[in-house]
Amino acid sequence: MEGSAENRGPRVVTKGGEVGDRTVECAVLDVSKQTQVENCAATPKLPNHCNGLHQKLKSTENRQASVSMREISDAEYVSVGGEAHPPMSNNIKKVSVLPLVFLIFYEVSGGPFGVEDSVGAAGPLLALAGFLVFPLIWSVPEALITAEMGTMFPENGGYVVWVSSALGPFWGFQQGWMKWLSGVIDNALYPVLFLDYLKSAIPAIGGGFPRIIAVLILTVILTYMNFRGLTIVGWVAVLLGIFSILPFVVMGVIGIPKLEPSRWLEVDLHNVNWNLYLNTLFWNLNYWDSISTLAGEVHNPKKTLPKALFYALILVVVAYFFPLLIGTGAVPVDRHLWTDGYFSDIAKIIGGVWLRWWIQGAAAMSNMGMFVAEMSSDSFQLLGMAERGMLPEFLPIDLVMEPHWLAYCSQLLGCCCYPG
DSSP, X not given: OOSOGGGSOSOEEOXXXXXXXXXXXXXXXXXXXXXXXXXXXXXXXXXXXXXXXXXHHHHHHHHHHHHHHHHHHTSOOOOTXXXXXXXXXXXXXXXXXXXXXXXXXXXXXXSSTTTHHHHHHHXXXXXXXXXXXXXXXXXXXXXXXXXXXXXXXXXXXXHHHHHHHHHOHHHHHHHHHHHHHHHXXXXXXXXXXXXXXXXXTOGGGGSHHHHHHHHHHHHHHHHHHHHHOHHHHHHHHHHHHHHHXXXXXXXXXXXXXXXXXXXXXXOOTTSOOHHHHHHHHHHHTOOGGGGGGBGGGBSSHHHXXXXXXXXXXXXXXXXXXXXXXXXXXXXXXXXXXXXXXHHHHHHHHHTOHHHHHHHHHXXXXXXXXXXXXXXXXXXXXXHHHHHTTOSOTTSOHHHHTTTTHHHHHHHHHHHHTOOO
16 A cells, blocks of 8 residues: 555554554455455356455465464553553663663662671571572562563553552552552661761761751752663663672682682581571562563563563672672681671771772662662652552642652652651
8 A cells, every 4th residue: 555644544553663554454455355255156157266266365364364463462562451551751761681680689689788697697508508599499480470570561560560450459559559668668778878888987977967968968869860760770770780799809809819618618507597597588689579660661671671680680699699608718707797797897808908998888889779779660660550540639640750750759758758
């Protein structure tokens, strides 16, 4: 069919916004051929012509079925309930694999800061084994579920959409509200922890009014970074992730000559704090589903999301296991010393004061990475809920949906309620 767009009739929207007329052409051709077949049935004097026409019709039907299946496989995703929500960010650059990997990294981990308790609770052998085995029985299944559901429902909202599709919008709203509230409360801690790392160098921010002002300023700056776009947040997460992981690579290289593998085998099953040990593993290897809330902002989520989850899983496990391997092998193990922050002391023993300062700075910046990643996840969850009509009607959703004002302002308000 050639000519102007007005003469082409209805169009079929395919993946990427392309417009095709093949289905319409096939439908018109089918009607024409069917009419000719009916005429043949009424005219038995033309058997050869009719047989040929039947063969052509059969071939046309096969081609039409092939085209239809191809159209369906490339069709735009329509959310649960059969309503296609208007794309709110068609003009916004989507997140690619590498930034998404580090966003997942900060949603789940943020680095080996906080895993020291596993050694203090159970010793080197169980700590090392735990960060190899526990991902297989918990992290891998959760990541696979996230990959499957995130590609099945590639829209903002994540688990809110999943619960709504299975149990209805009421329970979807309950899930979204409770998860968002817990996320805001959790996210409010990271600026406080960041300042805790700096107060030794800047005593003025250790407490009182200056500390409150510092927390508020830091929160506003990081919120504005999220407001500027998820791609910016993603690449900031990449830089922060490299800065947070690199000192442990350096510590590992320096500590290799000092390794004594026999230290890795130390274990006392009669002196294991199982509650602390299992809680440490669970806390540091959980929350893989958090990235699903911004699936609508991911470039080609059916391919990008599973890849990013796979790479992030490897990155998280290595980021935990390698520092524990070096720390327990290069320094004599005293379980009573293995508490939060002990990696900085190990860095000083292995490399000197400069490496200790680097790891302390990496720990501080890791809190910033976790803040921006969780704010993005929680905000796009709220945005997805707004797109599904789960927020109060008096809120001017149409005005704030494109710049995400509602989501980010609510996150900012929640975080500022806990100035530390």
